[in-house]
Structure formats: structure tokens, C-alpha cells
Amino acid sequence: MRPETAVAGVTLAALVAYAVLAGADFGGGVWDALARGPRRQAQREAIARAMGPVWEANHVWLVFVIVLLFTAFPAAFAALSVALFLPFHLVLLGIILRGAAFVFRAHSPRGAALRWGAVFGAASVFTPVLLGMCLGAVSAGTLRVIGGAVRIEGPAPWLAPVSLAMGAFALAVCAYLAAVYLANETAGALREDFRARALAAGTAVVALSVLLLPLLRAQAPHLWEGLLRPRAAPVVAVGVAAALLSGWALLRRRFRLARAATVVQTACLLAGWGIAQHPYLVYPDLTLAGAAAPAATLRFLLWSLPFGMAVLLPSLWYLFRVFKWGPAPGGEG
Amino acid sequence: MDTLTAARAQMEVSLAFHMVFAALGIGMPLLMVLAEGLWLRTGRAHYRALARKWAKATALTFAVGAVSGTALSFELGLLWPRFMALAGPAIGPAFALEGYAFFVEAIFLGLYLYGWERLSPRAHWWAGVAVAASGMASGVLVVAANAWMQGPAGMDPLAAFRSPAWPQMALHSTLSCYVATGFAAAGVYAAGMLRGRRDAYHRSALTLALAVGTVAAVLQPVSGDLSARHVARHQPAKLAAMEAHFRTERGAALVIGGIPDVEAGTVRGALRVPKLLSLLAHGDPDAEVTGLEDIPADERPNVVIAHFAFQVMVGSGLALVALGAWFWLARRRGREPGRWLLRALLAGSPLGFLALQAGWIVTEVGRQPWVVRGVMRTRDGVTPVAEVPATLIGFSLLYLALGTALALLLRRLATGAPEEAADAP
Ligand code: HDD
Ligand code: HEM
Ligand code: HEM
Numbered sequence: 059m060r061p062e063t064a065v066a067g068v069t070l071a072a073l074v075a076y077a078v079l080a081g082a083d084f085g086g087g088v089w090d091a092l093a094r095g096p097r098r099q100a101q102r103e104a105i106a107r108a109m110g111p112v113w114e115a116n117h118v119w120l121v122f123v124i125v126l127l128f129t130a131f132p133a134a135f136a137a138l139s140v141a142l143f144l145p146f147h148l149v150l151l152g153i154i155l156r157g158a159a160f161v162f163r164a165h166s167p168r169g170a171a172l173r174w175g176a177v178f179g180a181a182s183v184f185t186p187v188l189l190g191m192c193l194g195a196v197s198a199g200t201l202r203v204i205g206g207a208v209r210i211e212g213p214a215p216w217l218a219p220v221s222l223a224m225g226a227f228a229l230a231v232c233a234y235l236a237a238v239y240l241a242n243e244t245a246g247a248l249r250e251d252f253r254a255r256a257l258a259a260g261t262a263v264v265a266l267s268v269l270l271l272p273l274l275r276a277q278a279p280h281l282w283e284g285l286l287r288p289r290a291a292p293v294v295a296v297g298v299a300a301a302l303l304s305g306w307a308l309l310r311r312r313f314r315l316a317r318a319a320t321v322v323q324t325a326c327l328l329a330g331w332g333i334a335q336h337p338y339l340v341y342p343d344l345t346l347a348g349a350a351a352p353a354a355t356l357r358f359l360l361w362s363l364p365f366g367m368a369v370l371l372p373s374l375w376y377l378f379r380v381f382k383w384g385p386a387p388g389g390e391g
Numbered sequence: 392m393d394t395l396t397a398a399r400a401q402m403e404v405s406l407a408f409h410m411v412f413a414a415l416g417i418g419m420p421l422l423m424v425l426a427e428g429l430w431l432r433t434g435r436a437h438y439r440a441l442a443r444k445w446a447k448a449t450a451l452t453f454a455v456g457a458v459s460g461t462a463l464s465f466e467l468g469l470l471w472p473r474f475m476a477l478a479g480p481a482i483g484p485a486f487a488l489e490g491y492a493f494f495v496e497a498i499f500l501g502l503y504l505y506g507w508e509r510l511s512p513r514a515h516w517w518a519g520v521a522v523a524a525s526g527m528a529s530g531v532l533v534v535a536a537n538a539w540m541q542g543p544a545g546m547d548p549l550a551a552f553r554s555p556a557w558p559q560m561a562l563h564s565t566l567s568c569y570v571a572t573g574f575a576a577a578g579v580y581a582a583g584m585l586r587g588r589r590d591a592y593h594r595s596a597l598t599l600a601l602a603v604g605t606v607a608a609v610l611q612p613v614s615g616d617l618s619a620r621h622v623a624r625h626q627p628a629k630l631a632a633m634e635a636h637f638r639t640e641r642g643a644a645l646v647i648g649g650i651p652d653v654e655a656g657t658v659r660g661a662l663r664v665p666k667l668l669s670l671l672a673h674g675d676p677d678a679e680v681t682g683l684e685d686i687p688a689d690e691r692p693n694v695v696i697a698h699f700a701f702q703v704m705v706g707s708g709l710a711l712v713a714l715g716a717w718f719w720l721a722r723r724r725g726r727e728p729g730r731w732l733l734r735a736l737l738a739g740s741p742l743g744f745l746a747l748q749a750g751w752i753v754t755e756v757g758r759q760p761w762v763v764r765g766v767m768r769t770r771d772g773v774t775p776v777a778e779v780p781a782t783l784i785g786f787s788l789l790y791l792a793l794g795t796a797l798a799l800l801l802r803r804l805a806t807g808a809p810e811e812a813a814d815a816p
Contacts, residue, residue: 111501111504111505111506112501114453114454114500114501115494115497115498115501117461118457118490118493118494120461121461121464121493122494124461124464125464125483125487125489125490126487128468128475128483128486129479129480129483129484129487130480130483132475132476132478132479132483133476135468135472135475135476135479136468136475136476137472138468139468139475139774140472140774140776143469143774143776143778143782144778146465146469147469147782147785149465150461150462150465150466151785154458154459154461154462154789157454157455157457157458158454158455158458158793158796158797160454161451161454162451162796162797165450165451165800166800167803207775208775351479351483352480352546354547354548355481355483355548357548358487358548358549359483359487359548362487362488366488369491369494369495370491370494370495373494373495373498373499374494374498376502377498377501377502380506380510381505
């Protein structure tokens with residue numbers, strides 16, 4: 059495998075980790091904003107309890123993706139930073155407000171806590187939409203990089219129909235992930251609340267994919283063809299199968315199975331998108347090879363990976379074992 | 392406002408904001424770990440209460456540090472895309488390793504903050520140690536990237552780690568985080584004691600914070616001297632600017648204070664100590680020190696800002712050494728800290744952060760007009776996007792609002808009694 063392809067694979071894997079882990083934290087914020095009914099306070103508390111110990115670690119995956127991007131594909135990072143100047147700033151606004159409001163709320167007196175809670179919810183809704191739109195912009199084909207200069211053909215690429223649909227899709231996926239995870243981490247009536255939310259979000263995911271497919275075919279034919287190519291198609295097929303499985307498992311209240319299937323579904327759909335993009339980073343002008351850093355830098359990244367992961371993976375495992383998979387302690391810490 | 396000015400200002404606002412939380416993120420975990428370690432060793436409950444209180448403060452500041460740091464990693468590209476297209480492959484490796492340090496820090500902070508009941512006391516303490524160590528490592532690594540900008544040692548992936556400026560800068564900037572955190576925390580407890588709270592909790596907090604702050608503050612002039620000698624050798628333009636040294640001469644005097652007059656090439660109202668600059672910069676009272684006159688006009692940094700910031704840093708640093716000495720001398724004589732000492736500690740509590748910000752201004756303004764010294768000028772690295780003034784205003788307001796809200800929350804936390812009951816981190 060060529061080194062830039064290997065690093066692109068690592069970047070895609072980190073993006074998948076971000077989606078599967080931090081995506082659920084955004085989704086948690088969505089359900090916080092939409093908390094309804096007699097158990098509304100309990101819903102919010104369950105969400106805060108689930109996010110509290112892990113959201114900052116989950117967030118680091120995004121930092122990692124950005125660092126990989128500017129280290130390994132500096133030309134693409136530069137071009138995207140120029141072309142997506144406004145949406146990236148809005149993403150940052152969302153990230154800053156979401157994170158700050160989440161911790162500020164926990165330390166505020168009641169009235170202020172409600173206001174920070176509203177900020178937290180709103181930022182959790184619009185940040186994943188914008189992230190999805192940015193992902194869409196990369197595939198839309200109107201973001202051109204000619205002779206090193208960025209040129210936008212027609213309307214802003216992040217506002218293209220494909221990008222808008224990807225934004226909505228990202229939001230639905232986040233909400234779905236969060237509801238499925240939360241159904242695993244709660245019990246009784248609260249669990250039923252989150253199951254109902256998961257079913258609603260799952261329906262939205264299916265509806266949006268049905269909308270997205272013809273849109274891709276018409277507006278981003280290269281991506282559509284990429285998805286059908288033998289490299290990507292099996293991955294996408296597994297993703298679709300996992301999606302159906304997770305829906306079925308939810309209906310049958312097989313929550314653990316639903317969680318596993320949802321993770322596979324999200325990972326495969328995102329990975330399928332990445333593989334279908336290949337060899338383009340930004341269609342049609344920036345390829346992996348064309349935007350790549352010198353081979354020595356790519357090799358540094360690849361060689362440092364096992365050492366970094368040797369530290370990271372056991373630590374992550376420990377974190378999740380203590381807070382997610384371990385027995386609940388008597389008193390909440 | 393043109394894009395370049397706005398981009399510089401946005402970078403400075405973002406860095407200065409982040410740096411406050413980065414310094415706390417490096418300093419606070421050390422304080423927590425020390426307090427918790429004392430609790431484990433002595434079993435005295437107020438040490439545990441302290442560790443818990445500091446952990447709560449850290450939960451607030453860490454989150455703001457993490458999100459503002461994320462903003463910075465995007466802003467490197469948003470504001471300086473051409474710089475990043477050039478520098479990414481060389482400084483990226485430092486950021487990549489820093490990324491692993493961030494993971495460790497965030498993971499073990501989660502364990503520390505939420506794990507009081509779930510981990511054994513020993514495991515919990517070690518989680519704190521991991522946070523303190525990885526916080527320090529992330530600071531050291533990001534400084535490698537900055538050291539590369541001060542004088543790049545090549546473009547290969549190890550270039551940032553070979554930067555000759557890195558060891559001095561890493562040492563000096565790490566110490567600065569402990570200075571700033573230590574004295575700021577001391578101010579909080581000095582204020583409490585001035586209001587009559589002279590219990591074991593307040594006394595221990597003050598002593599611990601000042602132990603960390605004073606050790607670092609005493610080392611800081613030594614480390615600053617190493618930095619200055621390095622700057623004298625490798626970045627004569629920066630040295631001349633921060634010392635407001637206009638004419639190349641042997642036996643150069645040290646210019647203390649004063650306002651540089653760039654047109655006339657003099658400094659008004661300054662105190663001069665003969666031969667001291669030559670001695671400090673090159674270790675020989677008769678050594679020649681390059682003046683600004685021998686730096687091409689379009690390669691001179693802003694003398695007024697660099698000189699002023701340098702005076703602020705050194706002045707604050709020396710004041711903090713004196714404050715620390717006062718406290719420890721009084722303590723050795725077995726006295727309780729008196730009202731004047733407490734007032735001085737309160738007044739001096741922002742000086743560490745002031746020195747830290749001023750020092751970065753010396754370093755970064757003194758690097759101008761280069762973004763990568765000798766390789767790329769700042770104006771050649773800036774984004775072509777015209778909307779930067781708008782994002783500058785937006786981000787400045789956002790940070791102002793967040794900073795204010797956080798300050799109020801921290802004040803509420805500090806004036807509250809040490810609670811044992813309500814333990815949401
Ligand atoms: C608490 C903070 C603090 C204190 C008390 C001091 N400094 Fe400092 N100084 C910094 C915090 C700082 C810093 C963290 O802001 C800088 C910016 C870049 C760096 O490596 O450290 C810095 C930079 C810096 C530089 C420029 C280095 C470069 O550009 O490579 C010099 C020459 C000094 N310092 C010298 C001193 C001296 C002689 C001090 C004597 C008291 C001193 N500093 C106290
Ligand atoms: C000398 C300057 C810097 C130091 C010492 C420093 C140190 C730190 C520390 C200790 C943290 C942990 C968070 C906290 O404690 O609040 C942090 C977070 C962060 N910093 Fe900085 N930083 C510096 C400059 C920068 C710069 C220039 C960038 C990017 C271009 C950056 C990017 C980040 C990011 C992305 C995070 C978030 C990590 C997370 O999600 O946990 N930092 N920094
Ligand atoms: C955290 C402490 C830091 C502070 C307070 C700081 C401060 C500043 C200031 C004041 C400027 C504007 C200079 C001018 O326009 O005159 C600047 C520019 C810049 N800094 Fe730093 N800096 C810090 C650390 C870093 C680090 C660790 C990096 C690592 C990559 C970095 C990268 C840059 C870049 C890319 C610019 C813009 C280009 C330029 O103006 O030269 N800074 N910084």
C-alpha cells in the first residue's frame with residue numbers, strides 16, 4: 059500500500075471513531091434539547107451521566123483527524139480552510155459553545171443552568187449538521203483547486219443540496235447513536251423513552267438515506283459510482299444490513315445487539331463514503347497523492363502509530379470499562 | 392482592517408485565551424495530585440477536600456482549554472493556510488505526538504473527575520499523575536512546533552524536535568505554567584484568609600500553591616537567562632528589539648524600562664546599567680551585541696511592543712520571586728502570614744499570568760516579520776479570505792463572554808465552603 063493511502067486509511071478510521079463516539083455525545087445534546095414528558099429531568103440526567111466522563115476523550119478524535127490532515131495532506135487542509143472558512147468557523151462556534159455550556163451547566167445555580175442547558179442543546183444540534191455539510195462539500199464537485207488557488211464554482215459547496223442532505227443525515231445518525239446507547243445505559247421507563255427516540259431517529263435515518271441516494275446520483279455522480287464499485291459496495295452493503303439489524307433488534311428490545319449493529323452501521327457507511335471518494339480528497343482536483351506530504355512525514359506518522367496506540371487503546375479500554383461496562387457503584391461519584 | 396492585521400489579532404486573541412487554560416491545565420493537576428498525595432499519606436481530611444475542590448475547578452477550565460485548543464488547530468489553517476501548506480509536514484509530527492498526549496490527558500481526567508468512588512484511592516491518585524504528566528508533555532510538544540517557527544532546522548518530520556530553541560523554550564514555558572497557576576491559586580486563599588478564614592484548609596492550600604509557585608519562580612530567571620543567551624546567538628533581531636538596543640557595540644548597557652524612540656534610535660526615560668547587556672547576552676562584559684541598525688529595515692520586529700512586554704515579564708518575574716521569598720521567610724520564623732503579606736499575595740496573584748502572556752508576546756512579536764524565521768514572511772502565510780475582520784470580532788466577543796461566565800463560576804466555587812456532600816465534578 060502506498061504510504062499516503064495508508065495514512066488516509068488511518069485518518070478515515072479516526073473519523074469513524076469520532077463519529078461513533080463523539081457523534082453520540084452530540085446526539086445526547088439533541089435529546090437533551092428535545093427532552094419531553096414526565097421523565098424529562100431523568101432523561102437529561104441520564105444523558106449528562108453518560109457523557110460526563112467520556113466526552114472530552116471522544117472529542118480528541120476530531121483533533122486527531124485535523125492533525126493528521128494538516129500533517130499528511132497539507133495542501134488539502136489549506137484548500138479546505140480557505141474554501142470552508144465560514145462553515146469551519148461555525149463548527150468551531152458550535153464546538154466551543156457545546157463543550158463550555160455542558161460543564162458550565164453542571165456548576166451553575168438553577169436559573170443559569172437552564173440557560174446553559176439551552177445553549178448546550180442548540181449547539182449540539184447545529185454542530186453535527188455543519189460537520190455533515192462540510193463532509194458533503196468535499197464531494198460536491200464545486201470546490202475547485204486550480205494551480206494551488208481555491209475557486210468556488212457556483213453556490214458555496216457546503217450549501218449544495220448534497221451537502222445539506224449530508225448535514226441532516228449526520229444529525230439523524232448522531233441522534234440515533236445516542237438513543238441506542240442511552241437505551242443500553244438506562245432501565246425501566248427511561249429505557250423505553252430512549253427506545254422510542256431511537257426508533258424515531260432510525261426512521262429519520264432511513265428516510266434521509268432514501269432521499270440522499272437519488273441526490274447523490276444526480277449531483278455527485280462520481281461518488282455514486284464510487285459507492286457501486288467493488289471496493290466500496292460490500293462495505294456499504296454490510297452497513298445497510300447492520301442498519302436493518304439494529305432496527306430489528308430495537309423492536310425486539312435486544313439492546314446490546316442494537317448497539318453493536320448501530321456501531322457497525324455508522325462505521326460502514328462512513329467508511330463506504332471514504333472508500334468511494336478514493337483517490338480523491340477533494341473532488342475533482344485534489345487526490346491523495348497530489349495533496350500528500352513528503353514520504354518521510356507519512357512514514358513518521360505510520361511508524362508512530364503503533365506506539366501511540368499502545369498507550370491510547372489500553373487507556374481508552376480502561377476508561378470505558380470503568381464507566382460503561384463495569385458494574386455501577388453504590389453511590390454516584 | 393486588512394486581512395493580515397485581522398488574522399494576527401484573531402490568532403493572538405485565540406492563543407492568549409487558550410494559553411490561560413493550557414497553563415491551568417498543566418499547573419492544576421500538579422496541585423491536585425500533591426494535595427491528594429498528602430491526604431493519602433497523612434489521612435487529614437482537609438487535603439482531600441482541597442483535591443476535590445481543585446478537581447472541580449479543573450473540570451471547568453479543562454473543558455474551555457480543550458475547545459479553545461481545538462479552535463486553534465483549525466485556525467492554523469483558517470488564518471494561515473499557506474503557512475500550514477508549507478509547515479504542516481515539519482511541525483505536524485509534534486502535533487501528532489501531542490494528540491496522543493491529549494488523549495491520555497482527557498481519558499485520565501475523566502477517570503479522575505468521575506472516579507472518586509469507582510477507583511481505589513491509589514489508582515485514583517495515579518490517574519491524577521497521568522493527567523499532570525500528559526498535560527506537561529502536551530505543552531512541551533506544542534512548543535516544539537513554535538520553536539521550529541523561531542528557526543527551522545529543516546523540513547523533515549524530525550525538524551521540529553531538532554529546533555535549537557526547543558529545550559530552552561520548553562523548560563521556560565513549562566515553568567511559567569507552574570508559576571502562573573501557583574500564584575493565582577495562592578491569591579484565592581490569601582483573599583479567603585484576609586476575610587478571616589484561617590483554618591487548616593486555607594493554610595494548606597496557600598502553602599501548597601506557593602510551594603509550587605515559588606520553586607518555579609526561582610528557577611524562572613535562570614531559565615530565562617538560558618533563553619536570552621540562545622536568542623542572542625540565534626535571533627539577534629529579537630534580542631535587539633526586546634532590549635531596545637539600537638546601536639551595535641561592545642560593552643553594551645542593559646536598558647531597563649523607558650520608551651523606545653524608533654526614529655531617533657534612542658530610549659527615553661530608561662535606566663542604563665553599563666556592560667550588563669553584553670554580560671547577560673554573551674557572558675562577557677565586553678562582548679559585541681548587534682543593534683537594530685544592523686538589521687535590514689524590513690526585518691525589524693516592533694521594538695516598542697517587544698521591549699515593553701519584556702520589561703513586564705522580567706518585572707513580574709522578579710516581583711514574584713520577592714513575594715515567594717517573603718512568604719517562606721515569614722514562615723521559617725514561625726509567623727502566621729500577616730495582613731500585608733496576604734494583601735501582597737492577592738495583588739501579585741495575576742502577575743504570573745501577566746508574565747506568561749507578556750513572554751509569549753516577546754517571543755511572537757520578536758519573530759516578526761517572519762512566520763517561519765528566514766523562510767516565510769507572515770504576510771505570505773495569511774489567508775486570501777476577506778471575512779477575517781468579522782470572525783475576529785465574533786471570536787473576541789465569544790471569548791470575552793465565555794471568560795466572564797467562567798470567572799463568575801470559579802468565584803462561586805472558590806467562595807463556597809469546601810463541600811464534601813455535593814460531589815458532581
Ligand atoms: C510566569 C511567567 C514568566 C516569567 C516569570 C518569566 N518568563 Fe520569560 N517567558 C515566558 C514566561 C515567563 C513565556 C512562557 O511566556 C515565554 C514565551 C516563549 C517561551 O519559551 O517562554 C517567555 C520567553 C522569554 C524569552 C524569549 C525566548 C524566545 O523567544 O525564545 C526570554 C529571553 C525570557 N523569557 C527571559 C526571561 C527572564 C530573564 C525572566 C526573569 C525573571 C523571565 N523570562 C521570567
Ligand atoms: C505553548 C502553547 C501551548 C500550550 C502550553 C498548550 C497546552 C495545552 C494543554 C495543557 C491542553 C489541555 C487542555 C487544558 O488543560 O485545558 C491543551 C489543549 C489543547 N491545545 Fe493547547 N497548548 C498550547 C498551544 C496550542 C496551540 C498553538 C494549538 C493548536 C494549534 C493547541 C491545540 C490544542 C488542542 C487541540 C487542545 C485540545 C485537546 C483536547 O481536546 O483535550 N494548543 N493545550
Ligand atoms: C500559547 C502561547 C502563545 C501566544 C500567547 C502567542 C502569541 C502570538 C502573537 C501575539 C502573535 C501575533 C504576532 C504578530 O502578529 O505580531 C502570534 C502569531 C502566531 N503564532 Fe503564536 N503564540 C503562542 C504560541 C504559539 C504556538 C505554540 C504556535 C505553534 C504553532 C504559534 C503559532 C503562531 C502562528 C502561526 C502565528 C501567526 C503568524 C505570525 O503572526 O507570525 N504560536 N502568536
